[in-house]
Amino acid sequence: MSDIHSISNRQKTDKKSLIAFASDYQNVRLTIDSANLLLEFAKSKGRLIYKNVYYNSQCENQSAAKDNLASFNFTWINVPCPLKNSADNQLMVDCLEYIHRDMSPDVFILVSGDGDFAKLVSNLQKLGKYVIVFARFGNVKKELKELADEFHFIDELGQLVKQQTQHQNTSIQSFIAYNEAIKYLTEAIKSALNKKKPTTFPYVDNLMRQLCPQYQGVSSICKPDGQKFKNFSQFVDAAVKDGKVQKHDEELFLIELDKFAA
CATH class of the missing domain: 1.10.10 (Arc Repressor Mutant, subunit A)
Incomplete structure (x- = not known):
């Protein structure tokens, strides 16, 4: 059965979109506040089935972050490799691998401004996936920003989540x-x-x-x-x-x- 057909069959019983969250910690350093807001935003989009943070334990500041953010129950993907883009490559491999699982995400939330992810975004979209990108001011490649179905700056998360909550409350009635x-x-x-x-x-x-x-x-x-x-x-x-x-x-x-x- 093709992926598109499996998505169609799941929609008959599942009203919520399935969400995959992937964060490139080296590019966007998550704080307790930003992590909390990102997860609130992700859950407002549907059912969050993957919430991965990619990091390199050989970097002391990245290892410390895992302890600081332990309460959020992220899946921490450690790529302890000195080669450039090793964590990025693992993130891309995982996202494309999720496509072929029974629980294939409908929406991917990518937290990174790295232009290396432009090809990943394009490939996900060709497979019918909706891609949302978060990045920091002054640290995002133009191609990645323009390719995303939705693009937001991390610094605007507070207002964005507030708007999402207002929209959901309005939709109840x-x-x-x-x-x-x-x-x-x-x-x-x-x-x-x-x-x-x-x-x-x-x-x-x-x-x-x-x-x-x-x-x-x-x-x-x-x-x-x-x-x-x-x-x-x-x-x-x-x-x-x-x-x-x-x-x-x-x-x-x-x-x-x-x-x-x-």
Whole structure:
């Protein structure tokens, strides 16, 4: 079974996106405050299944960080190698290996401004993954920043998490109508196509969350009859049936574009 098909099958029972968190400690030194905020942000995006920090125990200041941040229960990946980029290479290998597991992440949160990760981001996106990058002011490569589906500075985490919490609290009592959800669905597909990104279900779902704060998954969509959709696949099937979008091999396309291409 292909990875995309396994993602589709999981969506039938799992409403939350699966999140992988990978932090390059040499590039971004985590503090107790930043670690706490990063994990809050990650959990606001879905179910956090991996939370790895990559470090080199041969560097004294990096070993000390493991003890200082012990309460967060990170998985610390030690790469005690003097060769340049050894920890970076391990991070990239692990992220790509996670793709082929039964619990394949939908969203990857990368904490690093290192331009060496640009290829990783591009490869993850080609596989239908949504990539969020965090870096520090003055320590991020332009290519990495531009490639990311979302980019944020660590220094802005406090305000970012506050906004996420406000959006979630609002969504508890606020719903969007089916027709409004269709509008955001088509906008998300158009955005992905313009960026030459895959239009797989998890990717489009995450784009919709960025376009509409009230949209926190299909449970926030109200059908014309007042009922709720059970999962994203059911919502997509309804949109296809209504002639709003087209679906092919678990990717979504706009009707207008198909007509112009005919």
